[in-house]
Amino acid sequence: xxxxxxxxxxxxxxxxxxxxxxxxxxxxxxxxxxxxxxxxxxxxxxxxxxxxxxxxxxxxxxxxxxxxxxxxxxxxxxxxxxxxxxxxxxxxxxxxxxxxxxxxxxxxxxxxxxxxxxxxxxxxxxxxxxxxxxxx
Amino acid sequence: xxxxxxxxxxxxxxxxxxxxxxxxxxxxxxxxxxxxxxxxxxxxxxxxxxxxxxxxxxxxxxxxxxxxxxxxxxxxxxxxxxxxxxxxxxxxxxxxxxxxxxxxxxxxxxxxxxxxxxxxxxxxxxxxxxxxxxxx
Amino acid sequence: xxxxxxxxxxxxxxxxxxxxxxxxxxxxxxxxxxxxxxxxxxxxxxxxxxxxxxxxxxxxxxxxxxxxxxxxxxxxxxxxxxxxxxxxxxxxxxxxxxxxxxxxxxxxxxxxxxxxxxxxxxxxxxxxxxxxxxxx
Amino acid sequence: xxxxxxxxxxxxxxxxxxxxxxxxxxxxxxxxxxxxxxxxxxxxxxxxxxxxxxxxxxxxxxxxxxxxxxxxxxxxxxxxxxxxxxxxxxxxxxxxxxxxxxxxxxxxxxxxxxxxxxxxxxxxxxxxxxxxxxxx
Numbered sequence: 001x002x003x004x005x006x007x008x009x010x011x012x013x014x015x016x017x018x019x020x021x022x023x024x025x026x027x028x029x030x031x032x033x034x035x036x037x038x039x040x041x042x043x044x045x046x047x048x049x050x051x052x053x054x055x056x057x058x059x060x061x062x063x064x065x066x067x068x069x070x071x072x073x074x075x076x077x078x079x080x081x082x083x084x085x086x087x088x089x090x091x092x093x094x095x096x097x098x099x100x101x102x103x104x105x106x107x108x109x110x111x112x113x114x115x116x117x118x119x120x121x122x123x124x125x126x127x128x129x130x131x132x133x134x135x136x
Numbered sequence: 137x138x139x140x141x142x143x144x145x146x147x148x149x150x151x152x153x154x155x156x157x158x159x160x161x162x163x164x165x166x167x168x169x170x171x172x173x174x175x176x177x178x179x180x181x182x183x184x185x186x187x188x189x190x191x192x193x194x195x196x197x198x199x200x201x202x203x204x205x206x207x208x209x210x211x212x213x214x215x216x217x218x219x220x221x222x223x224x225x226x227x228x229x230x231x232x233x234x235x236x237x238x239x240x241x242x243x244x245x246x247x248x249x250x251x252x253x254x255x256x257x258x259x260x261x262x263x264x265x266x267x268x269x270x271x272x
Numbered sequence: 273x274x275x276x277x278x279x280x281x282x283x284x285x286x287x288x289x290x291x292x293x294x295x296x297x298x299x300x301x302x303x304x305x306x307x308x309x310x311x312x313x314x315x316x317x318x319x320x321x322x323x324x325x326x327x328x329x330x331x332x333x334x335x336x337x338x339x340x341x342x343x344x345x346x347x348x349x350x351x352x353x354x355x356x357x358x359x360x361x362x363x364x365x366x367x368x369x370x371x372x373x374x375x376x377x378x379x380x381x382x383x384x385x386x387x388x389x390x391x392x393x394x395x396x397x398x399x400x401x402x403x404x405x406x407x408x
Numbered sequence: 409x410x411x412x413x414x415x416x417x418x419x420x421x422x423x424x425x426x427x428x429x430x431x432x433x434x435x436x437x438x439x440x441x442x443x444x445x446x447x448x449x450x451x452x453x454x455x456x457x458x459x460x461x462x463x464x465x466x467x468x469x470x471x472x473x474x475x476x477x478x479x480x481x482x483x484x485x486x487x488x489x490x491x492x493x494x495x496x497x498x499x500x501x502x503x504x505x506x507x508x509x510x511x512x513x514x515x516x517x518x519x520x521x522x523x524x525x526x527x528x529x530x531x532x533x534x535x536x537x538x539x540x541x542x543x544x
Contacts, residue, residue, distance in 0.1 A: 151427065151428065152427055152433050152435065154427060154428045155423065155424055155426060155427065155428070156423065156426045156427070156428060156429075156430045156481060157428075158428045161424050163424065209428060
C-alpha cells in the first residue's frame, strides 16, 4: 500500500507526544514531518542549522494535512517524503504510516520557500539540491 | 483589516515556542489554534476533557494553514475563530494576527468530526453547540 | 497558603500540554517556569531575545522540581517567582499554584548563569537587574 | 567517561527541540528522559499506556537536572539510565551524552511513585519490575 518515496524515516511515538485522547496530538505530526524534511536535507549533505548560519532560511508557506488514522502510544511509524519544484516553491508530499501494518496515519503537502538574507528567492537553492538528488 | 469573528483569544508568544530561526515554530500555530477551539468550546459551557469522559471525541480530519508573516519572541497575538457546519464536519476558520499592528500571521481552515464511543457521528453534537451559539 | 512573590503570572492549562494520564506533562511545568522567568525579565524592561542579540545568554545550570499536585485540563494556574543572587548564579524560586484553591502544583528551584560572547560571567548582568528591582 | 548503565537509547536532536539560542530547550531534556524511562519499561515487557489502562500510573515526584553542555541541532545523543528502589520511590539516574565524543550533556535524578486507582502504593509494582531486571 505504501507508494515509492525518495526518503523514509522510521521512528517510535513518544508518550509525551500523545494527548489526553491517548493519541498523538495533531500538531506533533507537523513536527514529525519537519524532522523528516530536515533529515532528508541532511542526507543531501546540508543542514537547517548550517543554512541558517549562511543567511539562508527555508520557510514553510503552506501546510495541508489529512488525518486518516491516529497513531497511539507504543506505535512505530514510517515517515515518507517525495519532493518536486513548483515555481519558486518546493513541494513536499509527506505521508506517515503506522509501521506494523502500513496503514496511512496522515497525508501532508507542505509548500516551502527560500529566504536569503531576508529576501524571497526564486528557489535556486532548491534547484541545486534537486540536481544533486537526480544524480543519486 | 481584521474580519469579524465569533471568538477571539489574545496570548503572548512564549520563547520556548520559537525555534532556532527566532520565530514561532510552524507546528506551534496548530497548538495556538487548538487551544483557541477548546477555549471557544469552554465559552459555550463545554470542555474537551469532559467530552472525552462522556465518550465523545472531536477529531481533526484535515488542516490547511497558510503561513503569512512569522510571529517573533515578544509578540502578542490575537487568535480568531469562525465556525460553520459542512455536512458531518465542523469547519473552523482560524486566523492569527500580530496584536501590535493586526498583520495576519497565519490563516487556517480546520475540519473536525465527532466520534462517539468509537463511531463517526453525523455531527449532532455540533448542531447542538451551534444552536446555542445562534441564541447568544 | 501562597507566600509573597515579586512576580506572578496567571495562565490557563492548554489541553495539548496534558498527556495521556490527563494531567499536565511534567516537562511542561519547566516551560511554564521558563515563560514566567522571561516575563519577569520583560517586566524589568529586558528580553531574552534582545539579550541573545547582544551576545548575552542566560543558561539554566540546574533545575530541581518537586511535583506536588498535578494540574488538569481546564485548570488555571498562578506561576510565582522569587529571585536571589548566590555567587555567580541567579537562583529562581518558582512555585506554581492551581488558581481555584491555591493548592501548590509544583515547587521549583532554578539556577541560572550568564554567558557573554561564549564566556561564563560573574553575573554582573544579574546584579544590574536586581539593583533595578530593589528600586521598584 | 561513560559509566555503566542498564539501559541506553540513541536518538538524534530534532530541530524543533532547539530554541532561539540554537540549543536544545531545557524542558526537552525532560522529554528525552521520560521517553527513555518508557522505552526501558517497554524493554521489560510493560508499557506506560497499558499500565494506565490497568489503573496504574507512575508519577514523577521530583526531578533534579544538572545542565552540563548543551546539545545542538544535528547532534546525536545517548540517553542512559540506572534505577534503584529507595523506600516507596523508584529513583532513576539518567545521564544524556553527546554521541560523537561522550561529553555529558545533562545529568538527571528522577524520583517516581506508583499510584494505583488513585492511591499511592508502596511501590510493589516496581519491586516486580526490578525482580524481572535482576533475572536478565
